[in-house]
Amino acid sequence: MARAADERQQSLLQTVVAVVSALGIGAGGLLFGTALTVLAFLVLQFGAGIDLTTAHLLVLGLIFVQGVGCAGVALAYVRFRPRIAPAIRDLLGIDGPLVQFDIHASVPSFKDVAVVVVGYFLALAAAIGGSLLASQLAVDTGTNSAAEVGMENPEIILLLIPASLLLVGPGEELLFRGVVQGRIRTVFNPVVGILVPSVAFAGLHWFALSGGSTAGNLFVVSLLVLPALVFGVSYEYTDNIVVPSLIHGFYNATLFTGLYFSVVYADQTVQSALLAL
Template sequence: MSTREWSPLRAAVALVSAVGLGAGGLLLGFALVTLTLAVLVVGLGLELPDTAQIVLSLVFVQGVGCAGVAFAYLKLRPIVAPKIRSLLGFDGVPGPFDIDAAVPSLRQVAIVVGGYVLALGGAFAGSILITLLQVDTGTNQAAEMGMENPAILLILIPASILIIGPGEELLFRGVVQGRLREVFGPVSGVLIPSAVFAGLHWFALSGGSPTGNLVALGILVGPALVFGAAYEVTDNIVVPALIHGIYNATLFSLLYVVVAFSDQLPDPQNSTAAVLALF
């Protein structure tokens, strides 16, 4: 992580660049998915099952979009940043910027376990709050497909740890949080990316009322803060990636149990709706 460097103009540039990188990574991934599906389905006339579409989405959104933009930023920053600073009249040269990744130490493993418990506890507390408020929340589109085809959930469970967690954390904690920390310091560097991360999930929700979806996204800030704090404390991107991945895998696993054993559970659709909105 880099040292703090603040001024009003630097703050504005950091906000625009950080939010642009986060949203841009997701948009790039979705654009590639759309283009690929158009070529395969419309152009070649292929019929792709839902499982194939989910795999394509994982590869392009979390793999190419999130992770690809993160690595591209690391590669291009030393070339582009000095030119932008010169154009804006900033003094000095850009500070060092990297995303450290290492096998977690015993202390960091403890942080992974504690962070996972906090994030999952926040999800369950949020689901209870949504039930008490009786608001109409949307569901994550991938999870909604999984409710219709449980085979998708069996893909999403390992993918959460292998692709989703690492890809999204590289972009939102490694790049977005790291970029904002340069200007705003550690506290705001965790708070702002967490709000951005949760807010961008609005576009992944299907259905629900505006109020209900805002409540769900507000609750999602909780786990995002856990991911951000874990990265700030450890400076090891593997730690929040593991917390995020295991957290998502747990939710998808619980959803699979609910769907697979729906005939043995009371009112399964309502019992899972609040949790789905937190993905």
């Protein structure tokens, strides 16, 4: 009886540690990248005397948040966890072997390519359909900060399109699917392992929204869970981080392409549908 109770306590403790560490790494990667972005901005603006604009700040964010914060923290966590985790487990009194996980990446197979194509259209349909619904319902949603900068500087959108494929998709997927989902999957089944990172990923987009009502921004965040679920399912199914990275990258690139043409041709309907994404 006592042994069974001890095993349940150990299992609960391992679950709590897994969830806290996974979500902490996810949020920590973004915060670390944001701190580096602010530091770089201050150094360039006040140290080097370079007059920087919000567009420059966006570029710095792409480099330090997605490139260093997301990708760098994810890869560092996977590499150093086997060395650090035993000490933490001893401190918390967790018994048993350390459950290992890794981020698998390989050249996509034909099956992987098919998943990329299907996932891309599913994610895009979910996002645009939901955003158009918000527009039709006249929900007071906030504006995505990157899209807002792009509205004021259309040429920046042309930078955001390749950056989606080279930095945003790979960086955010390494962190949220590779690490957050991978870590949670060590203690939960696939459904929970996909759902928790997807909700966390969408929820963190709250901080990228400016303006809008609380209800409207909650509506936007709930919509973003849908493409996040597509990313998560594709990674679970293929076990290849390249697959969700490509889906995410092409998804973002398509949204920015649509925003660019809507700005150039002053299509207010498309603009309102894409600004919150």
